[in-house]
Amino acid sequence: MITCPECEGRVAAPEEPRVHEIVECAECRSELEVVGLDPLLVALAPEVEEDWGE
Amino acid sequence: MTTACVAGGAGYIGGELIRLLLGHPRVEFAGASSATLAGRRIDGAHPNLRGLTDASFTEPGRLPRCDVLFTAAPHTRAMAAVREHLDTGAVVIDLSGDFRLRDPGEYERYYGVPHTEPELLDGFVSGLPELHRAEIATADRISVPGCMATAAILALHPLVRSGLAVGEPRVDARTGSSGSGASAAHNTHAERSGALRVYAPLGHRHEAEIRQALGRPVRMTVTGIGAVRGVQVLCWTRLAPGAGPREVRAAYRTRYAAEPFVRVVAARRGPHRLPDPKILAGANFCDVGFAADEAGGEVLAVAALDNLVKGGAGNAVQCMNLRLGLPERSGLEFSGLHPV
Ligand SMILES: NC(=O)c1ccc[n+]([C@@H]2O[C@H](COP(=O)([O-])OP(=O)(O)OC[C@H]3O[C@@H](n4cnc5c(N)ncnc54)[C@H](OP(=O)(O)O)[C@@H]3O)[C@@H](O)[C@H]2O)c1
Ligand SMILES: [Zn+2]
Numbered sequence: 001m002i003t004c005p006e007c008e009g010r011v012a013a014p015e016e017p018r019v020h021e022i023v024e025c026a027e028c029r030s031e032l033e034v035v036g037l038d039p040l041l042v043a044l045a046p047e048v049e050e051d052w053g054e
Numbered sequence: 055m056t057t058a059c060v061a062g063g064a065g066y067i068g069g070e071l072i073r074l075l076l077g078h079p080r081v082e083f084a085g086a087s088s089a090t091l092a093g094r095r096i097d098g099a100h101p102n103l104r105g106l107t108d109a110s111f112t113e114p115g116r117l118p119r120c121d122v123l124f125t126a127a128p129h130t131r132a133m134a135a136v137r138e139h140l141d142t143g144a145v146v147i148d149l150s151g152d153f154r155l156r157d158p159g160e161y162e163r164y165y166g167v168p169h170t171e172p173e174l175l176d177g178f179v180s181g182l183p184e185l186h187r188a189e190i191a192t193a194d195r196i197s198v199p200g201c202m203a204t205a206a207i208l209a210l211h212p213l214v215r216s217g218l219a220v221g222e223p224r225v226d227a228r229t230g231s232s233g234s235g236a237s238a239a240h241n242t243h244a245e246r247s248g249a250l251r252v253y254a255p256l257g258h259r260h261e262a263e264i265r266q267a268l269g270r271p272v273r274m275t276v277t278g279i280g281a282v283r284g285v286q287v288l289c290w291t292r293l294a295p296g297a298g299p300r301e302v303r304a305a306y307r308t309r310y311a312a313e314p315f316v317r318v319v320a321a322r323r324g325p326h327r328l329p330d331p332k333i334l335a336g337a338n339f340c341d342v343g344f345a346a347d348e349a350g351g352e353v354l355a356v357a358a359l360d361n362l363v364k365g366g367a368g369n370a371v372q373c374m375n376l377r378l379g380l381p382e383r384s385g386l387e388f389s390g391l392h393p394v
Contacts, residue, residue: 006322007303027307029321047323 002042006030013040056378057084059117059144061135062126064088065236067149069100070367071124076106078385081122081374083107087114120144122374126367128235129259133171140174145377146195147370153178153197154263164259181373183382184208184313185267190376198373201365202227202276203263205287208316208340209357212309213291214268218301219353223291225264225274230281230331233361251278284331285365289355298349306344314382315364315372319343329358336360337390338368 001010002023009027014034021034022045031045060071063086075083086096088111095110097103115138117123123144127135132150139146155161156176158169169175179193180186182204190196199207206225213219231238231246254276261274272289293302303320310316320343321327329341337360346353359365368386375384 007320008300009307027318028303029323029327031323 002032002040004028004030004032005042005044011042055082056080056122057082057118057120058122058124058374059084059120060086060124060126061114061117061139062087062128062132062149063096063111064091064099065126065128066232066362067126067235067366068124069103070362071126071149071370072096072100072107073103074367074371074385076103078371080380080384081378083109084120085109085112085117087112087117089114092116114138122147122377124367124370125149130165130167133169137171137174140195145193145374147181147198147373148178148196149198149366149370151200151259151263153195154180154199154203155266160262160266164257164262180267181369182207182267183369183372183376184310184316185211187376190373191379193377196370196373196377198366198370199267200260200263201233201285201359201361202229202258202274202287203260203267204365204369205285205340205357205359206260206264206272206274206289207267209287209289209342209355210264210268210272210291212305212342213302213344213353213355214270215309216301216305218294218297218305219291220294221292222270223268223272223289223355225261225272226288226290227258227260227274227276228279228286229276229361230279230284232282233285233365234278246278246280248280249278250280252276253278281331283335283360283362284358285361286329286331286358287356289357291353291355293346293349293351293353296349297346298351299346302344302346302353306342310342315339315386317341320345328356331358331360332394333390333392334358334360334364335390335394336363337388338364338372338386339390340364 004025007028032042033045092113129151132152158172178197181196181198340359
């Protein structure tokens with residue numbers, strides 16, 4: 001298990017993690033990018049914002 | 055098998071109650087009354103029920119004896135309708151506003167007429183399982199809260215209970231046209247389609263219910279929108295000093311972890327970030343979510359539901375399940391539709 005850096009929800013770690021792999025937090029739906037393997041580290045992946053204008 | 059009837063079965067809430075009872079695995083639908091449609095087929099008023107029942111409406115007062123009686127009459131008229139059914143021995147679950155407020159003075163202020171059965175008020179338990187589950191399980195008289203009140207109470211309760219919210223919350227509610235009932239005036243397609251009608255800028259009746267449930271004053275505005283089903287509330291309140299997004303999320307997570315019909319929806323990504331009633335039509339869920347400033351700011355609590363289901367008939371069936379000791383989800387498993 002890893003902890004989501006955005007919401008502190010519990011996220012299942014990938015079985016064979018690879019750097020740049022994306023995992024999704026079930027609670028806040030953040031995309032987490034694997035940035036380190038030993039120990040396993042994730043960071044928020046960049047995202048495209050929605051904009052419905054005026 | 056346990057039997058249930060609906061008094062006031064020709065309206066929108068009545069139709070939804072009959073639909074849910076006909077699909078219930080453990081309770082038998084035993085009849086519905088209507089003064090204007092007595093003798094006419096139920097599926098004439100509720101065409102979605104074609105093929106599911108051949109029954110006709112009975113006259114009020116001619117319903118068969120049953121174990122559970124739902125009353126779905128308009129407010130101010132439900133008082134007398136409920137009184138008539140009290141000596142039948144049935145568990146009474148009232149959907150109107152008439153038995154929701156504890157204080158008859160408050161009732162008169164918000165409903166504009168004196169309460170004619172004030173001595174009955176104390177006997178009713180509030181039919182909101184998320185706040186009153188244990189009392190509902192043994193209650194013989196249950197009063198189901200209003201649709202927008204249910205949404206606002208479920209949105210704000212985690213914040214108020216945990217001391218994270220301070221001050222007077224502001225509730226901006228939006229509601230579809232079925233919230234006004236089948237015979238409401240000025241509710242035609244020509245008037246409602248595309249409208250954003252601020253019909254209760256101040257002092258809506260549900261304000262009193264929310265205040266009673268949360269134990270603090272609130273202000274409420276209601277806007278009628280073009281949708282047929284659905285309620286969404288946006289509730290603004292100040293955060294307690296030091297509280298921020300982390301504490302707010304923890305409060306919602308703990309509060310609703312074990313609730314079968316409340317889902318916390320506060321996503322950071324994707325098109326479905328906060329509760330939207332569109333995907334809840336026909337389902338008994340109330341989705342709640344939030345967006346919070348950093349420490350010391352404000353929090354926006356959002357909730358959405360189908361006014362006829364978790365905002366009315368579905369919540370009433372959930373109360374019945376609790377009262378009968380049945381699994382709480384019985385007859386309420388529908389997930390909603392997407393796309394819709
Ligand atoms: N619509 C919602 O979203 C919603 C949500 C939660 C709660 N509620 C509450 O549920 C109740 C019913 O709402 P609704 O939307 O279904 O209204 P509705 O569509 O206008 O239906 C009300 C029904 O009550 C019956 N009725 C009228 N006078 C009666 C009386 N004295 N005794 C028994 N029945 C009587 C009417 O049929 P007959 O005249 O033919 O008998 C009518 O079919 C209201 O109190 C409402 O506030 C509504
Ligand atoms: Zn998360």
